[in-house]
Amino acid sequence: MDRLENDGRLAGPAWADLATVLQRLHVATDQxxxxxxxxxxxxxxxxxxxxxxxPAFWADNRIRCxxxxxxxxxxxRLDTLADRLGEYLPHDPPPALLHGDLWGGxxxxxxxxxxxxxxxxxxxxxREVDVAMLTLFDHPPPAxxxxxxxxPGWQERxxxxxxxxxxVHLRLFGEGYAPAVAHALDLLGC
Numbered sequence: 440m441d442r443l444e445n446d447g448r449l450a451g452p453a454w455a456d457l458a459t460v461l462q463r464l465h466v467a468t469d470q471x472x473x474x475x476x477x478x479x480x481x482x483x484x485x486x487x488x489x490x491x492x493x494p495a496f497w498a499d500n501r502i503r504c505x506x507x508x509x510x511x512x513x514x515x516r517l518d519t520l521a522d523r524l525g526e527y528l529p530h531d532p533p534p535a536l537l538h539g540d541l542w543g544g545x546x547x548x549x550x551x552x553x554x555x556x557x558x559x560x561x562x563x564x565x566r567e568v569d570v571a572m573l574t575l576f577d578h579p580p581p582a583x584x585x586x587x588x589x590x591p592g593w594q595e596r597x598x599x600x601x602x603x604x605x606x607v608h609l610r611l612f613g614e615g616y617a618p619a620v621a622h623a624l625d626l627l628g629c
Contacts, residue, residue, distance in 0.1 A: 444549035452551035454579050458586035460553045465566035467533030472496040474562035478539070480607055487562045493532055494524035496564065501603040508610055513620055517606075520599070520629040527599050527627065529590070532565040541569045543577045567593050571600030598626040 449457070473496060474487035486504060490496035498521040506514045520527075538545070539560030547555040567589060573579065574597065584593075602623050609616035 443547050443555040445547040445554060446549050448551075449543050449546055449548050449577065453548045453553065454583040455586060456551065456553045457546065457579075458583050460556070461566070461569065461587060464538065464556075465535035465569070467535055468563060470534050470563040472534055472562075472564050473500070478560045478562075480540075480560070481611060483607060483610055485560060485607075491531075493530060493565060494528045497528060497599070497603075498522075498524045502606070505606040505610060509606070509620075510617065513617065513624070516621075516624045516629045517602075520602075520624065520627060523629070524599070527596060529565065532567075532590070534563040535566040537562055537564050537566065537569050538572075539569075541572045542575065543573075565596075565600075567596055568600045568603075571597045572604050575601055575604055598623040 471489035471491055472493050473489035475489075477487050478485040484504075486500045488496075488500060490499075502517055502521045502524075506517055509517075538556055539562055540558055541556070545556060545558045546553060547557060566587075570584070570587065570589065570593070602620065605616055605620045605623060609620055
């Protein structure tokens with residue numbers, strides 16, 4: 440990483456370059472959803488058990504796994520959502536290689552060009568997951584989303600995909616993230 444230039448300015452033409460980089464990263468594969476090994480964010484285990492059904496992967500490995508560790512009111516709502524994920528998510532989106540922790544701090548930029556993506560937690564899944572994580576803390580311009588040419592309805596799926604990083608943050612950093620989790624569930628009607 441020390442050899443990659445980084446001026447820390449994810450702005451202007453860097454967004455267009457990031458869209459190009461993500462298009463290359465997100466090329467569809469013939470892999471199952473998941474990864475050959477689990478990850479961890481500090482003390483928090485991230486299960487990546489391979490599945491052929493995307494909503495089942497998301498329900499078990501990204502939603503239900505948090506239920507025992509959070510308040511009962513949110514747990515009940517999350518369980519309801521997990522049972523209904525097939526209504527919100529495509530059954531079999533093309534499995535893309537995901538960065539898995541894509542936010543501005545993990546994107547190295549120099550002179551308007553992406554020089555590297557760091558600190559990944561890779562797995563195969565719906566490429567909209569990386570977009571959801573990126574938009575949790577960063578604000579790409581509309582042209583960025585246009586360049587990605589996402590499937591119709593992607594905006595409506597973003598709250599489902601944002602729940603996972605919000606739940607991770609809730610568990611790692613505390614109750615300050617509970618309102619954001621509740622808001623995402625409100626947007627989904629759960």
